[in-house]
Amino acid sequence: MSAPTDPAVVAPGLTRLAELDATVTQCRACPRLVAWREEVGRVRRRAFAAESYWSRPVAGFGPADASLLLVGLAPAAHGGNRTGRMFTGDRSGDVLIAALNGLGLASQPTSISRDDGLELRGVRITAPVHCAPPDNKPTVAERDTCRPWLVRELELLRPTVRAVVVLGAFGWQAALPALSAAGWDVPRPRPVFAHGVRTTLHAADGGGGKLALFGCYHVSQQNTFTGRLTPAMLRGVLAAAAHTAGLATH
Template identity: 70%
Template sequence: MPSALVERVHGLAELDDLVVGCRACPRLVAWREEAARVKRRAFQGQDYWARPIPGFGPADARLVLVGLAPAAHGGNRTGRIFTGDPSGDLLYASLHRLGLASQPHSTWRNDGLELFGVRITDPVRCAPPENRPTNAERDTCRPWIVRELEYLRPTVRAVVALGGFAWQALLPALGAAGWQIPRPRPRFGHGAHAALPATDGGPALHLHGCFHVSPRNTYTGRLTPAMVDDLLRTAAATAGLNPTRPPDDPSD
């Protein structure tokens, strides 16, 4: 189980290596491997990753973005979080416009993409059926993100929850990793913000809410590229980064 496995690691790189071998949730293991066998027609010639997805980004990141779980034919195929699907296309393009990513596209785990001061992770590391992990699967997976946040704690100053699931999953994880969660608990919303004091008296952590960058939100206009740029720029500033200002038209 992850709760026992994380006790073996001594650094973020070692944690990332260990997580890819996790088989703690039978339903998720079966689904991620079934997706790799069946494949989508467009990806018939590709070998799917079909394992848990580690976080992506530097070990001294000041800003962390947290999603939901890998997509069955996105990260579960490519081996990198938010890579190979429309959600990732929007997210990485925004990070590139802000000067926080080396390129606007993320297509495969070895495509040369670098993030600057930013790390991206998920509270659930395997692709779930219908993008809906159970509460038990979320809780079983929690030790991975708690330990990841503990390793990032010396430098991280802001976290963005991409969607309500990420927000709810993050609150107990952040509490376990060393930050105080206000009472009543802060509520999710696009643009929501809460400052979480550190339990050891260190710098506070800024928690930001953003609608998830899924097609369900972007294709309906609920979330636009400009809204993503504005939210990430604000979060990056609270993290102590210096994002560039994108052009007036985010599609340029």
Template identity: 70%
Template sequence: MSTAEGFPLRAAAQARTLAGMDALLVECRACPRLVEWREETAREKRAAFRDWEYWGRPVPGFGPADASLLITGLAPAAHGANRTGRMFTGDRSGDLLFATLYELGLASRALATRSDDGLELFGVRVTAPVHCAPPDNRPTPGERDTCRPWLTREAQLLRPTLRAVVALGAFGWQAALAALGEAGWSVPRPRPVFGHGVQVPLTHVGGTGDPLTVFGCYHVSQRNVFTGRLTPDMLRRVLADAAQACGWRIRHAKDDLRPS
């Protein structure tokens, strides 16, 4: 393990595969505040999960190594992914996200409860700009920047197949654009402002490969859903548009999308 702040940059750069990167990522201890919080939460637990053995470590991305669509959120939930060890698994945010992906034919099941529940994603990978659960679900800008090499390297390793990125929330939007810029895509300046349904096409600086489209979407948080700021239909539309940007054709009913 490494406690040095420079560990993410060095370790991410040496990763040659997503699996190799994930193996390094879960050993990261670069942000003392996040390490303390994630481990304290794992020890104390929530009463409803007192029989669980919490993951309590950085949570890697989840999905195939040849994904065309990358979905990035904020950070693992203290009693969700920090408990289960898999992104968006075991909390209300994930309930909506995976149910929608299932409806679109991009997930094998609608409900994600634990890391060994058999869930598969088809052409989709989910990740976050910060891989440790933060206090009050609010990572600091410094923690975001320290963790960015993982997202940058993730995008680089996905580049041969990556066609669309859905950024959930303004935090995820800003982090995604910064990481994509470092990964070799040309990001407009000033950077595009976040908004639900906003679409920004990017080209790679090298001038090769298919274009990449970044989509903005309100975060699938309980607060956004309960207040109606984000509805299931709004989420479905953004994910359907992103699926179309990946070249996946419509089958059966309108908007019923699956990788072809």
């Protein structure tokens, strides 16, 4: 497969999530991110020196008929960028997957590698930026260049998705215009991010569809280690969103 040169041109023509995921992993649209993700894979962290890094864009993960979508920020340099799967191989993933497993939405409490057998139940995980950025800070231009992938993902999930949980303020700012472009009526002024905030989006075409949008602090170490985001806080948001999405939880 040749590398797509412009997500805005390529993404709208993709008709299945599996096709979208495969195409995302070939993207080279942002030169700074391409250089960084590949450099990280060459230099490697000492703990992973013997491993072969993925060092490509990381696609969304989870079933194509998910009713709950989780939106993060971007792959971690030595997490998703190493393993090739969202929230896999780092402490943020440890926290998130353990919470999902505790609710019965993930088949196991850990996310270590692409072939570890993890299955998500009714849940899909994605991000507005698919490449690991330096200092975990993509630029506005990189976020906007990557947006067509998220827009198309939202469009393809639209028949089944009923709730979206956005992890962190960056993801929130990136998700709102993507949701709008995917056919949801985002109110103005736009909803402000906060942990536990919830708003309902209606289909812009007047077709009667609704989408529950939740905000949650990101599962980054700076939040989980300091207690800004506790396991109970995370579980509370995920449980409420799962209930809204029609998913049974423990």
